[in-house]
Amino acid sequence: MTETALTTNQSFIDLEDQVAAHNYSPLPVVVTEAEGIWVTDVEGNRYLDALSGYSALNFGHRHPDLVAAAKAQLDRSTLTSRAFHNDQLGPFCRDLAALVGKESVLPMNTGAEAVETALKIARKWGYLVKGVPADTAEVVVMSGNFHGRTTTIISFSDDPEAHDHYGPYTPGFVTVPYGDLAAIEAAITDHTVAVLVEPIQGEQGVQIPKEGFLPGLRELCTERNVLMVADEIQSGLGRTGTTLACGYEGVEADMYTLGKALGGGIIPVSAVAADRKVMDVITPGTHGSTFGGNPLAAAVGHAVVKLLATGEHQAHAAELEPYFREQLEALIGKGVVAVRVRGLWAGVDIDPDVMTGKAACKALAKKGVLAKDTHGSTIRLAPPLTITKDELTVVTDTLAEVVAEAAAAR
Numbered sequence: 001m002t003e004t005a006l007t008t009n010q011s012f013i014d015l016e017d018q019v020a021a022h023n024y025s026p027l028p029v030v031v032t033e034a035e036g037i038w039v040t041d042v043e044g045n046r047y048l049d050a051l052s053g054y055s056a057l058n059f060g061h062r063h064p065d066l067v068a069a070a071k072a073q074l075d076r077s078t079l080t081s082r083a084f085h086n087d088q089l090g091p092f093c094r095d096l097a098a099l100v101g102k103e104s105v106l107p108m109n110t111g112a113e114a115v116e117t118a119l120k121i122a123r124k125w126g127y128l129v130k131g132v133p134a135d136t137a138e139v140v141v142m143s144g145n146f147h148g149r150t151t152t153i154i155s156f157s158d159d160p161e162a163h164d165h166y167g168p169y170t171p172g173f174v175t176v177p178y179g180d181l182a183a184i185e186a187a188i189t190d191h192t193v194a195v196l197v198e199p200i201q202g203e204q205g206v207q208i209p210k211e212g213f214l215p216g217l218r219e220l221c222t223e224r225n226v227l228m229v230a231d232e233i234q235s236g237l238g239r240t241g242t243t244l245a246c247g248y249e250g251v252e253a254d255m256y257t258l259g260k261a262l263g264g265g266i267i268p269v270s271a272v273a274a275d276r277k278v279m280d281v282i283t284p285g286t287h288g289s290t291f292g293g294n295p296l297a298a299a300v301g302h303a304v305v306k307l308l309a310t311g312e313h314q315a316h317a318a319e320l321e322p323y324f325r326e327q328l329e330a331l332i333g334k335g336v337v338a339v340r341v342r343g344l345w346a347g348v349d350i351d352p353d354v355m356t357g358k359a360a361c362k363a364l365a366k367k368g369v370l371a372k373d374t375h376g377s378t379i380r381l382a383p384p385l386t387i388t389k390d391e392l393t394v395v396t397d398t399l400a401e402v403v404a405e406a407a408a409a410r
């Protein structure tokens with residue numbers, strides 16, 4: 001392999017192309033530094049980050065409180081394994097549980113692991129508490145779901161890219177149309193232990209179920225003695241203007257999966273939160289992770305919880321929501337066909353006759369705004385919750401320019 005001088009964006013892209021697996025198709029921006037809502041590439045160009053690592057950077061890049069917590073913990077202890085206790089885990093779990101209204105927390109690392117954990121807890125609860133016959137548990141899942149990339153999780157994905165050629169698949173999942181209460185009701189049997197739902201489907205393009213779906217699902221799950229499991233990995237922790245997306249309609253799930261922003265954009269931190277009567281089916285040795293609940297992760301996660309405990313970020317997202325919606329709705333008919341907004345989270349459907357989502361994101365990047373396309377013609381916008389109204393205007397004005405230019409060029 002020849003050594004190229006690594007100075008330009010293209011030189012790093014070429015190197016990656018040679019030596020890294022091709023499991024992503026990134027925009028041609030090579031980030032070298034980042035602070036707040038801004039990132040800089042290796043050629044010195046600055047971009048406004050309107051994706052925030054798919055909501056892993058809800059507080060922006062290198063939030064001073066989070067970096068301080070990480071640095072302080074680096075100087076104390078970083079990993080104990082759960083063979084011993086550490087002085088960060090208890091305070092983190094206490095405050096995270098309080099934040100989401102649950103009694104206990106099981107810490108993991110990535111989002112997919114949190115979902116796997118929730119599925120294991122639900123199945124075990126089904127056998128030990130509900131009395132479902134051994135190895136016959138069913139979980140109802142939604143069409144268009146995204147819960148991660150492990151073998152079990154992709155077993156019930158209906159996205160061919162995520163699913164195909166990875167079989168044989170894990171059984172025990174029944175798929176119903178997203179947001180369809182009647183279909184869920186019909187799918188529930190005596191073997192059903194849980195309904196797994198994203199309160200808003202992020203990966204699917206910020207799909208928001210119709211009002212009343214989540215409260216209806218809550219009622220149905222209670223009636224049929226089935227656990228309502230809300231995957232809040234992307235929707236949770238302030239993104240929607242409430243701490244959890246379920247909270248927008250005042251709904252409490254039985255179990256939450258959390259991740260992404262829980263690690264403050266610094267390290268992977270995920271968790272399952274549930275009340276004791278559900279969580280306590282997990283006993284010593286029956287589930288775990290070498291890194292789950294490590295002191296560095298707990299310290300960073302705790303600092304994230306403290307940022308959310310004041311409610312200030314949630315309030316800011318809620319306050320900007322109407323403006324964000326108004327700005328985006330103004331583009332409908334001008335290269336945009338539909339928008340969906342909740343808090344500081346938006347799915348924007350570009351008119352496929354005007355341009356693809358990917359072309360729109362490339363054009364946005366050229367003009368200094370980073371966003372990501374999904375499913376062909378949708379752009380997902382999820383700027384850091386620390387963004388100001390003026391900075392948000394930069395995002396929406398730049399998008400307006402991009403679609404106007406593409407529409408004019410047709």
Ligand SMILES: *Cc1c(COP(=O)(O)O)cnc(C)c1O
Pocket residue numbers: 054109110111112113115146147148149198202203231232233234235259260
């Ligand atoms: C990102 C995401 C996951 C998976 O998280 P990873 O950390 O990538 O494993 C699961 N569920 C939802 C809703 C997500 O957005």
